[in-house]
Amino acid sequence: MTGRPDGAYVAALKMLARRxxxxxxxxxxxxxxxxxxxxxxxxxxRLRRERALDDRRTALACARTELHVRHRxxxxxxxxxxxxxxxxxxxxxxxxxxxxEVDEHELMxxxxxxxxxxxxxxxxxxxxxxxxxLLSQGFDPGAVMQVLRNRSRLTxxxx
Numbered sequence: 315m316t317g318r319p320d321g322a323y324v325a326a327l328k329m330l331a332r333r334x335x336x337x338x339x340x341x342x343x344x345x346x347x348x349x350x351x352x353x354x355x356x357x358x359x360r361l362r363r364e365r366a367l368d369d370r371r372t373a374l375a376c377a378r379t380e381l382h383v384r385h386r387x388x389x390x391x392x393x394x395x396x397x398x399x400x401x402x403x404x405x406x407x408x409x410x411x412x413x414x415e416v417d418e419h420e421l422m423x424x425x426x427x428x429x430x431x432x433x434x435x436x437x438x439x440x441x442x443x444x445x446x447x448l449l450s451q452g453f454d455p456g457a458v459m460q461v462l463r464n465r466s467r468l469t470x471x472x473x
Contacts, residue, residue: 322349322357327366336372337362338399373400373408381412385425388413390452422453422461435466 325347326340335343337358344354361367373395380391388409395405425448435441441462448458 320357322353323360325349326357326361330361330366334372334375335367336369336398336400337367340367342399369400369404370408372398373405374412376400377408377412381416381421385421385428385451387422387425387448387452387454388418389454390450393452418453419457419461422448422457425451425453426461426465435462441466 322344326344329335329340329343340358340361341354344357345351349357358367376395376398377391380386380394386394391412392405392409395408396402400408426444429444429447430440433440435444445458445462448461449455
């Protein structure tokens with residue numbers, strides 16, 4: 315794209331004013347707008363220097379949203395953060411930090427309760443659906459099985 319030399323920088327600033335983006339997302343969007351590679355590199359470097367672009371901050375924001383708003387498990391949150399183009403080590407550190415704020419077991423139990431909505435695990439079809447759901451939400455497979463076993467025992471003893 316021709317034009318002012320700071321065009322990529324200004325375009326990126328406008329993007330970042332709307333929402334938190336990773337460096338990879340900014341680069342991809344600027345590339346789609348046909349900015350030259352060297353203009354993109356210069357803009358990204360300036361944004362990093364000014365702290366307008368910070369993958370760690372973006373990773374933390376995404377992880378918090380996935381955990382507190384969408385009630386996702388650790389594995390799903392990690393996949394979402396990595397999908398933003400965040401390096402694995404930064405994503406893992408951010409997810410670990412966010413998950414220190416919450417009891418993962420309780421998060422999974424609440425997800426189970428929301429999914430069941432009064433149904434019981436005595437019905438095998440319901441149990442399989444709930445199992446798939448909890449796994450898709452990013453909860454640890456072993457922990458999911460344990461919670462489902464415990465819930466099944468409670469249901470049997472309550473009858």
